[in-house]
Amino acid sequence: MRTTDPVNFAFSRLRLGALAAALPLLALATPALAAPPPPKIDSGDTAWMLTSTALVLLMTVPGLALYYAGMVRKKNVLATLMQAFAVCCLVSITWTVIGYSLTFTTGSPYIGGLSRFMLGGIAANIAQGTDIGFTLGLGSSNPTVTTIPESVYMMFQMTFAIITPALIAGAFADRMKFSAMCIFMVVWSLVVYAPIAHWVWSPIGWLNTLGTLDFAGGTVVHINAGVAGLMCALVLGRRTGYGHDDMSPYNLTYAVIGASLLWVGWFGFNAGSAVGANGRAGMAMAVTQIATAAAALGWMFAEWIVKGKPTVLGIISGAVAGLVAITPASGFVLPGPAIVIGVAAGVGCYFAATSLKHLLGYDDSLDCFGVHGVGGIIGALLTGVFAYAPLSATGTTPATSGTAGSFAQLIIQGKAVCVTLIWSGLISFVLLKIIDLTIGLRVSRDDEVEGLDMTLHGERIS
Amino acid sequence: MRTTDPVNFAFSRLRLGALAAALPLLALATPALAAPPPPKIDSGDTAWMLTSTALVLLMTVPGLALYYAGMVRKKNVLATLMQAFAVCCLVSITWTVIGYSLTFTTGSPYIGGLSRFMLGGIAANIAQGTDIGFTLGLGSSNPTVTTIPESVYMMFQMTFAIITPALIAGAFADRMKFSAMCIFMVVWSLVVYAPIAHWVWSPIGWLNTLGTLDFAGGTVVHINAGVAGLMCALVLGRRTGYGHDDMSPYNLTYAVIGASLLWVGWFGFNAGSAVGANGRAGMAMAVTQIATAAAALGWMFAEWIVKGKPTVLGIISGAVAGLVAITPASGFVLPGPAIVIGVAAGVGCYFAATSLKHLLGYDDSLDCFGVHGVGGIIGALLTGVFAYAPLSATGTTPATSGTAGSFAQLIIQGKAVCVTLIWSGLISFVLLKIIDLTIGLRVSRDDEVEGLDMTLHGERIS
Amino acid sequence: MRTTDPVNFAFSRLRLGALAAALPLLALATPALAAPPPPKIDSGDTAWMLTSTALVLLMTVPGLALYYAGMVRKKNVLATLMQAFAVCCLVSITWTVIGYSLTFTTGSPYIGGLSRFMLGGIAANIAQGTDIGFTLGLGSSNPTVTTIPESVYMMFQMTFAIITPALIAGAFADRMKFSAMCIFMVVWSLVVYAPIAHWVWSPIGWLNTLGTLDFAGGTVVHINAGVAGLMCALVLGRRTGYGHDDMSPYNLTYAVIGASLLWVGWFGFNAGSAVGANGRAGMAMAVTQIATAAAALGWMFAEWIVKGKPTVLGIISGAVAGLVAITPASGFVLPGPAIVIGVAAGVGCYFAATSLKHLLGYDDSLDCFGVHGVGGIIGALLTGVFAYAPLSATGTTPATSGTAGSFAQLIIQGKAVCVTLIWSGLISFVLLKIIDLTIGLRVSRDDEVEGLDMTLHGERIS
Amino acid sequence: MKLVTAVIKPFKLDDVREALTPLGVQGLTVSEVKGFGRQKGQTEIYRGAEYHVSFLPKVKIEVAVSDDLVDQVVEAILQSAHTGKIGDGKIFVSEILRAVRIRTRETGEDAL
Amino acid sequence: MKLVTAVIKPFKLDDVREALTPLGVQGLTVSEVKGFGRQKGQTEIYRGAEYHVSFLPKVKIEVAVSDDLVDQVVEAILQSAHTGKIGDGKIFVSEILRAVRIRTRETGEDAL
C-alpha cells in the first residue's frame, strides 16, 4: 500500500468487509488506536493479488528472458534466456531465506529485521480458515493494514525482487561469466535491492517518510536496475567487435513476444501495487496502458522521422520505456498526464538509447540504462509533477488529504532519484570490482567469439 | 452486462455486498427507483475484470500477432507482428481520446456523447476508497448498473476495441503500406467500431433495443472485422505471385503459440463479458472451452477426411473458428448446444477458408473473413436458436424473464448480422478507396517481392 | 477442497460471506447439520478459480506443447505441438460428455455416477444471479461445500484432465501414430484418469478415506502420467537411431518458453487447488515458487558438478521436476520443507533422467517418467513427512485437527503411490497392446526417419 | 560433362527450374547463399546501432549436364533469371570428370 | 587432386563420414542443399492452398582427395549412401588445381 496515510486508507477499505460493516463509525472514529482488531482478508483483493503475482512472474520468465534473447546474436540466445531463468531461481531462494525479512519487516528506517528469516512465522495467521490481513510495519507508529494474507504479500513482492536484478542482465549481455553473474545477483539483491525497497516502501523507511511517491517501483526497480546495469557496462567494457561486427538481433520475434508479455504482466506489476481490486487498481491499469501506447508511438514516430523507417525493435522498446516511466506514477496520475509521461519516455529513451549511448561510448548492450534508468528517472520526476491528490487520498477530503503534484514534491522525487543513483551505482561498482578481482567477471575473448551458448552451457540452437 | 433487464440483475448481485446485506428486502422491493443509491464495487468482480482485461490484451499482443506472423513467409514475419503491435498502441490512444466516449456514454441510440472526451471525469468516483460501481447508460431510461469501477470497465472495453481492427490485418497481410494501415485503423475504429458497439451494447443502442443477443462480440467484433477484411482483400487485390509462388508458412510454431494464447485469453473475452465473477461467467467459460474443442476437432476431421491428413494449421484454425462462433452465444447457451455451434463453425469455416475463397477468387491471405466473418455469422445466428432463458434471466421467474432461442430471435439475430455486414462493408470500402486515392494502400511490387520486413521496417529475422 | 474435514472448513469460510455474517454463532454451532442452506458463491473465490482455470489451460497450450516441442528434432516439432493441442481438444469433449460425471459426481468409492452425463443439470443453480456454491460429494456422508459455481469447478478440473494425458506424450515423442495417440488418450482419460481422480479427490473416494494427502495431483496427475509414459516407452520401443543419431533439440528457446509458462500456469494448478482466494492458496503459491527454484538450482548444480557445465535444458528440467514434486504437498507444507522437497526432486530427477534411464535402457524420449513419475513419487512421499497440521486444520484447534506429517502418514502416501503405479501401469499397458494389435501404435521406419511433421501432418517449419 | 553453376535472385528460382525442364534437365541442386557484388547491400539500424549488411540473399543452382546441352542450359538460365537490374547474378561453367548415380551406380551422362 | 562432390540423403551423412575415415580422409565440408530430381517432391496444403514443393532436403559433401584415393572414396560413398530408393543422389568428380591449408600454408596433398 503506497499511500502517505495508509492506515486510514486501509480502514476505509475495511468498511467493505463484513466486520467493519457492523461498526463503520467506530472504525472511522478510531483510526489510530494502538491495537485495532486484525482485519479479515478480502477474497476479491486476495484473488487479484494472486493473479498479479502470476503476472509479474510472467514478466521475467518468459517475458524479459525473451525480450533480451531476441536482441542478441544466435550464439548467445540460450545464454541470455539462462540468465533470466537462473536469476529467477536464485533470488527466489535468497528472498525466502533473508531478503523478504530484510525488506519488509519493521526494523529501522534503513533496513528491516530478521524476524522473517526463512519466512518463519509466515503461516501463523492462516489456520482455521480465518486468515488475517497482513500489516506492513506492524508495531511501528505508522502501520499499513492490508486485506490479503502475508504469504500473498510476500510472494507478490518476491516477483519484484526477481525482476529487478534480471533487468540488469541487459547491460552485460554476451560477455559476463555465468558464475560471476550468479554471485553478483544474489549479493546485489541483498545489499542494493533490499535496502532501497525498504527505504521507499516500508511505512517507516526514510525515503518514504521523506514523502517519496513510488507506486510500483520507478526508483526501487527501474532506476536501481538501470544504474547497476550502467556500472556493469562500464566495468566489463565493450563487447568484442563492438562497432565492427554485425551484432544485429538473431530473431526479433522473440523480442516481440517478450515485450508483449512484459506489457501484459505489467498490469500485475502496476495495478497489483494497489494491493487490492479497487478503483485505484483500475486507474493504475488504465494509465499503464495509455502511457505505454503513447511511449511506443513516441519512439516509433521519433525513429520514423529521424531515420526514415518505423521499426519493430523501436516500437517495442518504446512500449517498455513507457511501462517503466508510468511505474512510479501509476497509482497517482490521470489519463491525460499518462500520455505526457508516455511521450516523454518514448522520445527521451529513444535519444538515450540511440544517441547518448554512442556519444558517451559505453556498451550497454540491450539498453538497460537507456530504457530502465532513463525511463525510470523521467517517470519518477513527472510523478511529482502530475500526481492527482484524490487518487492517493485517504481521508474524507480527497482534494487535500492525498498528495498532489507540486514543485516541492518534484524536489522530493529528485532526492529519491539521486539517492538511488548513488547507492545503487556505488555499491554495484564495488561489488563488480570485488568479483572481478577474485573470480573474474568476463569470459575469455575466444569464448566470447565462439558464443556463450556453447562455451558456458554446452548447448546451441540449430 | 449484456442482459435484457440488467438493473434487476445488478441489484440481485448487490445482495451479496455488505451494504445490501443490511436491507435486502428494500433493495428487492424497489428495483426500478429513479435514483437508486450508487452501488459499491465488489472486489471479487473487480478482480476478475482486471484479470480479464489482461487476458484480452494477451490475445492481441502477442496472441494474434503470433497467430498471423506464423502463417506468413519469412520476409514478412516482423511486419506482421508490427501490425498487431502498432494497432494496439494506436487504438489505445484513440480510445482514450474519444473512442470510449463515443461508444459507452449514453448519447443517442446511434452514437454516444462527448462527456468522456480524454476520459474526463473517469476518476470521479474512486476517491476515498469508496469506489462506486459504473453505470452504463446513466441517465437513460434503461441504465445497467455494474459492480466494478468505471476505469476497469473502460479498460476492459479498450482491449476489445484494440483486437477488432487488429483482426482485419489478416486479410491484407504481405502487401499493405504501414502508413496506410495506421490511418485506416484509427479512422475505422471511430467510424465503424464505435457506432456498431454502441448500437449493440449500449442499453439504449438501437440494435440492443431491437433485442439483439451478442454476449461478447459476435457482430461487434468478428463479423465486423471479417467483412472489413473482405473489403481490404477486394480493394487491395491479390498478393503478387498468388497461385504461383510458394507462400507456405515460415514457422507454424508461432501460429500455434498465437492460437493457444488466443484460446487462453478468450476466457477473459467471453467470461469477462459477464462483468463479474459469477455463475454466468463460469458457464460462459465452460461453453467457450467446449465449443472451441469441438470446432478444432470439426476442422481437423473434415480435413482428415477430405485431404487425408490432419494438419496443425487446421486444428488451430478450427479452434479459432470455434472461439469466434461461441463469442456471441457464450453467456446464453448450455454445453450441448456449444458442441453443435463448435462443430458447425469448425466444419463451416473449413469450407469457407479452403473452398469458398478459392471459388470466389479473392485473396483473404490469412482468412480474416473465412474464419471471423463466417464463424461470427454462424455463432450470431445459432445464438438465436439455442439461447437458454435462465442464463439471461433477471427476474424471479427464470424460465420466462430471460431470452430463449426462437424463430423470432433468429430473425432478430439475422437483422443484426445484416446491419453489421452492410455498415462495416460499406464504410470500410469507402475508407479504403479514399486512402488509396490519397496516399496509396499498397506497397510497390518490388517491395512486396523483397518482403515488408526489410522494405517497410529495415529489419529482418536471420 | 482437499482437507480432511472439509465441511467445517467451508463453513468457517462462509463466515466471511454476508449471509453468515448475520448468524456466525449459529453457523459455528451447527456445522454438521444434515441439510445446511446452500452456500452463496463468493465472488473473490470465484474470480481466483476462473483465473486459475485460464492458468492451467495455459500450461498445456502453449506451455507443455512448447516445452516438449523444444526438445525434439526439427522434423518433429509441429507433430509434437499437435499432440498437446489435439489432446486438449479431445479430452475437453470427453470430459464434457462423461469424464466429469464419472470423476466428480458422488457415486461409489470407486467411480462416480452418470448424473452429469453431457453436463446435464450443471446450469441449475445459476439463474437469477443467486448462484449457489458447488457441493462435492452431495448426498454422501461427507460433503465438501465450496463457494464457487459448479461450472467453474467443472472447468477447473477439466484443465487437469487435459494436462494429465498430454504429459504422457513426452514418452513416445517422435514415433507414435497420431490416430493411435488420439484413441489412446481418449480411452485413457476415462479408464485410468477418471477412477484415480475419483479415488483421491472425491470425499468418499477410497484413497481419500484412507487418508491420502494429494493437494493438487501428485498421484492423480504426475505419477499417473509418468508411469503411463513409461509403459508407452516400453511398448513402443526406442526411437530409430537411438544412441547413434544426433537427436539434439532443434530449438531450446521453445522449451524455455514452455517451461516458463508451465511455471506461471502452475500457480493456478497448485494455488487454485485451494478452491478459493485465501491464506492456504497464498501458502500453496509460495511453496510452489520456492520448491521450483530449489529444484531448478538442484538440477543445475548437480549437472554443473557432474558434467562441468550448467545447462539451460537442465535448469528448466529441474524447475519442472520441482513443480511436479511440490504439487501434492503444496497446501500442506511450509517454506523450509519446500526447499527440501525441491532439492530432492531436482537432484533425484537429474539422476533418474540422465543415469537411471540409460542404465535400464528404455527410451522415454523427453523424460515423462524420469521427471513426472519420479518427481511425483518424491513429492507424494515427502508430503507425508512434512505436512504441517495447521494448514489443513478445519476445527478450532489447528495443531490437532489438521493432518501432520508422520511415519503413519508416510505409509499411507506409499500405499497411494503403489496403487497409482499399479493401476495406471497395468491398464495403460493393456490399452497400448490392444491398440497395437488393432490399428498399430507406431509409424513406419521410413516415416519416422523422414519426420512426423511431414508424414503425419503434411507440414513443416522452414 | 559440365557443371553449370548459377547464382541468381532467390525469387527467380522457380522460373529457372521451369525453364530447364523442357531441355531435358532432370535434376539440379540448390543452395541458399549470400552474395557480395556490385549490388549495394543495405544498412540496418537496430536501436541506433548501424550495421551495413553487404551480403544479399542469393540462390546457387548447380546442374550437371552433358556437353551438348551446356549452351542451351546457359541460355535458358540467362533468359529466365533476367530482370535487367543490378544483382541478377552470374553463370559459371566448369568440367566434371566423372558422375555416378548412387542408387544404380550408373556413370557418365546416364547418371544425370 | 580431385574434388569429390556427393549429394546424398541427409540421414546418411554420418554413415558416409564414418565410411570415409578409414580411408584416411581427414576432412570434408558439408552443406545443406535442396535437390530437384526424379524423386517426387511433396504437395503441401495449408488451409486449402496447395504448394508443390519440388525441392527435397539433401546434403552436399565436398571432399578434396589425392588422385590415388578417388576411386576408393567414390566407392565408399556409393556403399554408405546407398538405400536403393529413388533420390539417393549423385557423385561428381572434378579437378583441383591447387590446395592450401590456411593455418600452415602447406600446399598440395599435404594441405588436405
Added chain:
Amino acid sequence: MKLVTAVIKPFKLDDVREALTPLGVQGLTVSEVKGFGRQKGQTEIYRGAEYHVSFLPKVKIEVAVSDDLVDQVVEAILQSAHTGKIGDGKIFVSEILRAVRIRTRETGEDAL
C-alpha cells in the same frame, strides 16, 4: 578464369572480404557450411544423452577471378583468414571454363 574456394572460420568473413576488395575483386558468393577435420568437434549433452557433434560451423567463400589475380587472391585469403589455430580451413583453386553475367550477358573476365 579460376574459381577460388575457401573454407574459413565464420568470424573471419568480414576480414577476408575487406582483404579482397583492394585487389579489385568485385564480387563473391558465400555459404554457411559445416566442416569436419582435424579440429575436434564438441560433445553436447542434453539430459544425459551425449551427442558428438563432429561438424563445426564454417563459411565457404567462392570467388571467380581472372588467372592473373589468383595468386594475389590466395595470398590475401591466407593472410586475412589466418589465426594459426587448428581449423583455419583450406583454399582450393579450380578451373572455370566460362562465366556469364546474367544482367548484361557479358562473358569471360568482363562478367566477374
